[in-house]
Amino acid sequence: MTNPLFLASNNFLPGPHPRPWPALAVIKRLLCLVLLLVAPLAPAATGAGSDDKQATFFMGRVRYSSNDGNDCGSVGEQLMRLVSRASTIKIQEERRVKLTDAELFETPFLFMNGHNDFVFTEAEMANLRKFFGHGGFFFSSGCCTNPNFPKAWRREFSRLFPNEKVKPIPYDHVIYRSFYTIDRIRCLNEPRDIQLEGLFHEGNLVAVMCEDGLCCAFSADNTCNEGKGVSPEDGQKLALNIAIYALTH
């Protein structure tokens, strides 16, 4: 599942690349493999979690209704670690924001997850409408395949804009190819494909939700949702795709 748009070559310093010695190539490949396996365990190499204000990818962890934003506590850190693997981007640590905070409008990427039902207040709804109208992006995940959160998410996000309801995102959407090319994601515990759902506003995809424990998959290696929903491998790819999509669309 490699992306044809992603080029693993020294492109900024182009020129004829001499073919390396076969033995050297084998050693290099082995080293790459080791690094790839070790990388998720190591801290982000490019400043993940730093408070560098020149850093780009900062995300807001949403505190909404009665939820204080602590479900799957390491999800923000893990998401940023993922992004740092794919980019030279400098990363700020996550912020905790309420949907009624003024800070919401300084945070272009919001993450929200949970287990339970919730209801947005009118003030939260108004802010969210403006946030989406101004170009903000919202990434959500139900924790541990609990059906209450996705159900509430669909209901609440469908209330935001008249005639713009939450709907499944088909597999031909660019979000499945924004970094990795993802043809399909199989559910671990049921014979079906897992599909993202989203809210489109004025033709732009502004909010994405996965009901099948995506946050558990990419941040907790499915320890809290073992054998269910998205696999950790697919979850990491999907989460990274969503982040890259938000940064580029």
Add this chain to the structure above:
Amino acid sequence: MTSSLIFQFPLGWQVGLPMVVLLAAFAVWRQRRRGISRPRIALLAALRVAALLVLVFLAARPIWFTREPPAAANRPVILLVDRSESMSLEEQGRSRYDQTLLFLRERLLPALKFAHFPVQAFLFDQGVESADGPKLAAAIPKGKRTNLAGAIAQSFSAASQPPLAVVALTDGIVNESDDNARALTELVAAHVPFIGVGFGTDQGVRTLSLRDLEAPAVVPTKTAFRIAAMIEMMNSDELPAFEVVLFRDGQVLQKKTVSAGKGSRTWLESFQVTEEKQGLRNYTVQLLPPQIPSLKCVNLLANTAVHVSDEKELRVLYIQGSLTWDYKFINLALHNDQTIKITGLTRTSKQSVFRQNVESAGELLNGFPTTLEELAPFRVVVLSNLRPADLTPAQQDVLARFCGEMGGGVLMIGGPATFDASWQSSRLEQLLPVVFSANSGVLGLDRPFHLQLTEDALQHPVFQIAEGQAPRETWAALPTFTQYGRVDAAKPGAQVWALHQSDEGPRGRRILMASQRYGAGLSAVITIQNFWRWRLARDAEPQQFDRFWRQLFRFLSEVGRQDVSVHLADQDLRPQMDVQVLIEKQPNPKNLTDTNRKYFVRAEDSEKKVLQEESVELETLHPVNFKFHAEKPGIYTVTVLDINKVPIATKPIEVRDINVEFQNTGRDMETLRQWAAISDGLAVKVEDCPDAGDLVAQIKSKIEQIRLGKQTRRPVGVNAWVLTWVVACLGAEWLLRKAWEVDIQ
């Protein structure tokens, strides 16, 4: 010319002269009694009489009266009869020309003959020729244009002496004006009155015309577009349905029926067209008018060319050292603008890049372009979050050539990490409008600040982002930003657009936005980190952010695009004429250093046959004339080529065969009134003079004024010489008497 002296107060000399004689006699008598010698008496008397005679002369108020000689008996009255096609229009059962002949034969000529005016007749349309009775009767009104001024001027040339008057029998529809000045001079200089008699009706007749054809210049493939024909119908009580046909490259493409309609109106008939293949398409629209004898067709055919191309109008290449939110929000700004396409090229690691919105699988496959050919599809390159190590000197050189030679736009955007001292003395810095700061480190730059636009920016079209609101107010409402890259100063010739509200650099407040011309292109910088915060801010108007970016990209892309412009000279295009165009080299920095002045200009017809090609030398802002002969109606193309025969400017020119005689068919009395007013003449509608005798009487009156000749009256004697003479005579007489001791007490 005859002249005579008359006295307005003859009593003056009738009384004065005897008094002078008496006074002179009395003085002689007195001087003789005193024993003065005779010669002295004679001299004194002569001086006194000379002075008194002058005074008596002036007292009688002398006037010098002159009269120009009456016109010679053989000076003719010139008769100009209009035989242009508009005179063939039928009204009240007769053509205008037939009405003219009837008026001429039965009323005007007998009256002129009765008044003993010799007549010299001419027929005119775009030309003029002498005509006698049979020729006038046999003439068919079918002239394609009307040149009344030319007819007046040429009739003067044909006569050995100026005429008594020029009488024009016409509907006043004039469509040539080149000879106006000459004709006017002739009339005024020779004091010849213009008498205009208007034929036809003021409303005109029923006409149908294809006035214009509208189509987009460039369209993409597989996208519907419209070709609209503007049709005009005049004075029509009821026009039955008729057909309009659209041809593409000579083949019938579509046909539609225009339903019946009433009254004068102008409307659009549209064809919806979709093209599958790229290329240049020539479209022709033709009207198939209904067969009605009284319907006059002005123009039935029009052409237009449409370039079918999938190339977007403007492509922007956005290069990032790493992914930034600016890229996302600028992408959003261009989301609804189909004419600007942004292509992303982002470094995702030291050894890989991420491409987005590339046109083909092979585009930018090797990362940042290393040749001008790879950059050629783009009009603007944006650099964001880049370090010198990200671009080799050769790549920087390509970027400089893209801007300087190809007229591309280069924008560098970012904060402290982008505007870094390590860029100093690089090739990239040379093309940017600012001098990078030598100081490393950007500490203390996270205090919120506002940007302040300069007066230059407030007047600049890029910064006009809100309707009905002053730019100063709009930009003052932007949210605060927190970081920016420090640059030292603007380069000579750069235009500073925005400054930090307070931070002072070595040469004034820190620059946040600036631009400058670089060769044929333009470069600009935005030194603000996270410029996207503007769009996301709670109180922001996203459409203002979007408009700013669209305008900025268009501005950066258009500078230096056209080295040479091709203008059509002010002329009325028609077949069989020499079409004149003006070729002008545009001012831009590239031209200043460009020693090449030699270019080629080529004119081709619609079948790509070269009609004219010549070399020209172009200097900035010194337009050069180029002419080619357009024999037939159709689309002609003028192309300017550089010394290597590479086209650098082109202009399609459509020449239509429009019947201008039927464009406005109503009688134009205003034209006749203007000619009459200038020459002290007369303009009348033919129906206002049922009795030709009255008309001829008026004509005769005007002519008589001329025949009587011009009279002038001028006072005589009241001038310095005469007064000097009087003073001299009296003074001399007084001096002599004093010298001779005569009558001096």
